[in-house]
Amino acid sequence: MTVNSSKSPDAPRTSCIQCGSCCTKGGPALHKQDMDIMRRGVIMPQHLFSLRVGEKVYENVVGAVAPSREEMVKIKGKPGSWICLFFNEEEKNCGIYQDRPMECQALACWDTSAIEAVYAKDRLTRFDLVGPQDAVRKFMDAHEKRCSHREMARLIGLLSSEQAEKAANQILDMVLYENDMRAMLVQKAGLKNEHLDFLFGRPLQEALKGYGLEVKNIRGKLALFPVGNNP
Ligand code: SF4
Known part of the structure; x- marks a missing residue:
């Protein structure tokens, strides 16, 4: 559901016509x-x-x-x-x-x-929906601390600097940590895969695409590339 402007271009509509x-x-x-x-x-x-x-x-x-x-x-x-x-x-x-x-x-x-x-x-x-006593909460808190979007954005800002290699490695560490944690919680703790995007937000790998970056697995090692760049 999206709010675009204070008046619809379809005005003068005055009631819902169920266009969907x-x-x-x-x-x-x-x-x-x-x-x-x-x-x-x-x-x-x-x-x-x-x-x-x-x-x-x-x-x-x-x-x-x-x-x-x-x-x-x-x-x-x-x-x-x-x-x-x-x-x-x-x-x-x-x-x-x-x-x-x-x-x-x-x-x-x-x-x-x-x-x-x-x-x-x-x-x-x-x-508000997962209380501090819930077993999964400590994983949510740890994930937020280790994989915050603000930190990822800061590191992305360094990719064009002389600290680029270090920043790229730190981003990949975050992605790896998150991927491993999500897999572990499903395989070993019995969490449902379909609950993960609610508990931990969308995967960082998805968010990176919004910055024009994607993570690829090159011979068993994660690497960061501009979207569309085929190594
Ligand atoms: S389908 Fe129902 S819940 Fe979804 S945006 Fe429309 S009114 Fe809201």
Whole structure:
């Protein structure tokens, strides 16, 4: 669900015509008001992904890509697209309409003043949903400390300096640590693969593509390349 501007180019629309357009541009972020939907199991961790502090996101109210200033939890898109997981493309309706999140209730595409008023308030984060006593929490905290997006962005900024080699190795260490931790938690601790993007955010390897970089495995060793560069 995306907020683009205060008035739709389709104006003078004054009510929802169920075109489904808002549901095809990304799922909503969850807010404290949506806790009850989570408690009742309407929306579950496998339906969500986390955006971590410093991660590049499209700030739709601002209309630009910028590092996120705070954590967010959002409903995933369908595989390979931004279409909300709960959007029924044939019927053009919401599969959880009676329990749709607060942002979806507030959005009126012909006048976005209501959504703009609540959009940035009381956002839920994974830390609201996974308490300090939860066994996985220590892995989340360690991962955040070791693999923060801010640190990765700082290291990427050094790639054009004389410290480039050291910075590249540090980035690859972060990727390796994260990949190993995610694999270990699934294989040995029994965590569900589909919960990982909620618990730890999207993999760093994915985030690196937003900087024009990709990680490749060259003869058993990870290496960093500009996207599209075939070694
Ligand atoms: S939860 Fe429902 S209303 Fe909200 S974006 Fe997804 S399909 Fe649309």
